[in-house]
Amino acid sequence: xxxxxxxxxxxxxxxxxxxxxxxxxxxxxxxxxxxxxxxxxxxxxxxxxxxxxxxxxxxxxxxxxxxxxxxxxxxxxxxxxxxxxxxxxxxxxxxxxxxxxxxxxxxxxxxxxxxxxxxxxxxxxxxxxxxxxxxxxxxxxxxxxxxxxxxxxxxxxxxxxxxxxxxxxxxxxxxxxxxxxxxxxxxxxxxxxxxxxxxxxxxxxxxxxxxxxxxxxxxxxxxxxxxxxxxxxxxxxxxxxxxxxxxxxxxxxxxxxxxxxxx
Amino acid sequence: xxxxxxxxxxxxxxxxxxxxxxxxxxxxxxxxxxxxxxxxxxxxxxxxxxxxxxxxxxxxxxxxxxxxxxxxxxxxxxxxxxxxxxxxxxxxxxxxxxxxxxxxxxxxxxxxxxxxxxxxxxxxxxxxxxxxxxxxxxxxxxxxxxxxxxxxxxxxxxxxxxxxxxxxxxxxxxxxxxxxxxxxxxxxxxxxxxxxxxxxxxxxxxxxxxxxxxxxxxxxxxxxxxxxxxxxxxxxxxxxxxxxxxxxxxxxxxxxxxxxxxx
Numbered sequence: 001x002x003x004x005x006x007x008x009x010x011x012x013x014x015x016x017x018x019x020x021x022x023x024x025x026x027x028x029x030x031x032x033x034x035x036x037x038x039x040x041x042x043x044x045x046x047x048x049x050x051x052x053x054x055x056x057x058x059x060x061x062x063x064x065x066x067x068x069x070x071x072x073x074x075x076x077x078x079x080x081x082x083x084x085x086x087x088x089x090x091x092x093x094x095x096x097x098x099x100x101x102x103x104x105x106x107x108x109x110x111x112x113x114x115x116x117x118x119x120x121x122x123x124x125x126x127x128x129x130x131x132x133x134x135x136x137x138x139x140x141x142x143x144x145x146x147x148x149x150x151x152x153x154x155x156x157x158x159x160x161x162x163x164x165x166x167x168x169x170x171x172x173x174x175x176x177x178x179x180x181x182x183x184x185x186x187x188x189x190x191x192x193x194x195x196x197x198x199x200x201x202x203x204x205x206x207x208x209x210x211x212x213x214x215x216x217x218x219x220x221x222x223x224x225x226x227x228x229x230x231x232x233x234x235x236x237x238x239x240x241x242x243x244x245x246x247x248x249x250x251x252x253x254x255x256x257x258x259x260x261x262x263x
Numbered sequence: 264x265x266x267x268x269x270x271x272x273x274x275x276x277x278x279x280x281x282x283x284x285x286x287x288x289x290x291x292x293x294x295x296x297x298x299x300x301x302x303x304x305x306x307x308x309x310x311x312x313x314x315x316x317x318x319x320x321x322x323x324x325x326x327x328x329x330x331x332x333x334x335x336x337x338x339x340x341x342x343x344x345x346x347x348x349x350x351x352x353x354x355x356x357x358x359x360x361x362x363x364x365x366x367x368x369x370x371x372x373x374x375x376x377x378x379x380x381x382x383x384x385x386x387x388x389x390x391x392x393x394x395x396x397x398x399x400x401x402x403x404x405x406x407x408x409x410x411x412x413x414x415x416x417x418x419x420x421x422x423x424x425x426x427x428x429x430x431x432x433x434x435x436x437x438x439x440x441x442x443x444x445x446x447x448x449x450x451x452x453x454x455x456x457x458x459x460x461x462x463x464x465x466x467x468x469x470x471x472x473x474x475x476x477x478x479x480x481x482x483x484x485x486x487x488x489x490x491x492x493x494x495x496x497x498x499x500x501x502x503x504x505x506x507x508x509x510x511x512x513x514x515x516x517x518x519x520x521x522x523x524x525x526x
Binding site: 033046051172 | 305313448455457462
């Protein structure tokens with residue numbers, strides 16, 4: 001009860017619920033977005049299917065079975081998201097729009113976390129359902145757990161994007177910087193392929209970063225290759241706290257140098 | 264001559280803009296290099312496990328990916344990509360009152376020098392890969408492939424422009440445009456020919472570009488087609504271009520009658 005009251009007071013959950021409701025109404029007004037989202041999923045999955053089908057059936061050294069690798073890509077490709085989804089917000093610092101967020105009785109970090117989280121999750125609902133159904137048919141209950149951890153990992157993904165957004169206090173309208181980071185995150189999160197397939201030296205670096213919690217771990221749980229443990233849950237909690245703290249520090253120093261003028 | 268002068272002026276203007284915002288200009292170069300590095304890491308990861316992907320070696324797949332990038336960058340450097348926005352916002356009015364062919368002016372208007380630069384990057388990457396992997400490329404195949412790349416751009420671009428023209432009837436057709444684009448882009452990194460005859464037939468029908476604009480130029484460049492077949496494809500592409508141009512012209516001016524000039 002105390003926990004709920006604390007969350008209500010400090011995190012202003014009602015803001016998040018309002019944001020969810022707004023995005024849901026938006027989705028209902030433009031339902032074709034769901035078709036586009038499913039279309040990208042379907043057409044994008046076809047080449048992946050053939051490429052990885054060929055790889056999995058033509059080598060003995062491949063660490064995944066055909067079924068596993070195809071379901072891995074069904075999961076990551078179906079639920080794929082990137083900074084690009086939120087590109088409209090990334091100019092809000094340079095064009096001055098951010099001032100409308102600063103005056104709200106909620107921190108910028110929490111505000112953007114809610115906007116990003118809801119903005120990504122709601123349009124992904126159709127794909128999430130497809131992924132869960134595919135998982136239940138081919139894998140069983142582990143698909144539900146994997147999807148749950150994807151939803152938790154989305155908090156980490158959104159906090160990473162909020163941190164990148166706040167870096168725009170220093171980098172201005174430099175979209176190049178943002179896209180380079182986006183590509184690095186895509187690779188490090190396991191969106192493009194399972195991280196254990198990457199060359200050893202890249203794996204060594206990636207293991208210390210939080211991005212693997214966004215896609216790679218949920219996909220492994222989805223496949224039933226990773227068990228839920230307290231260590232894993234603790235890893236998620238610690239990274240959420242660390243990233244939230246980093247965002248708040250960036251917010252503090254970013255606002256201190258902000259001129260509130262742009263166009 | 265008038266069109267050529269307009270094209271030169273649009274190009275100069277675009278260059279001046281890019282030079283004025285130099286940070287963006289440099290960062291976009293870094294982005295493109297990072298994007299190419301991502302392609303390399305992806306392809307390298309796949310070829311750790313197999314020496315060939317249904318008859319395509321690592322060097323050939325890289326050539327394919329970079330060459331398709333040249334074609335798509337050339338299209339995206341044109342102003343056509345903004346047609347939906349021009350129609351829905353009423354900005355098209357400005358182009359309609361000018362005493363020049365509107366279809367031409369649409370292409371030249373807001374031409375993007377950075378995308379043109381990306382296509383040059385693609386060409387350089389093709390050369391580097393060809394030398395590094397000692398691929399079978401001759402002067403004749405390079406000339407024929409260059410011709411095929413250039414003349415096949417309309418096969419990729421005109422269906423997209425025609426979909427954008429639907430904005431005259433239905434308003435915002437970004438979802439439909441995105442869906443069709445997803446077909447083209449899904450087959451941009453891996454040749455459709457590795458996916459079996461059924462998929463080739465379906466997707467060559469849905470979007471001939473996946474075969475004519477993506478695969479054929481690479482096959483010509485890599486001498487996977489004899490020069491007789493290469494000339495046959497070049498001739499067929501020119502014929503298809505003419506048909507598509509006539510269809511576009513008729514459709515555009517018919518759709519223009521529905522334009523309200525207000526948004």
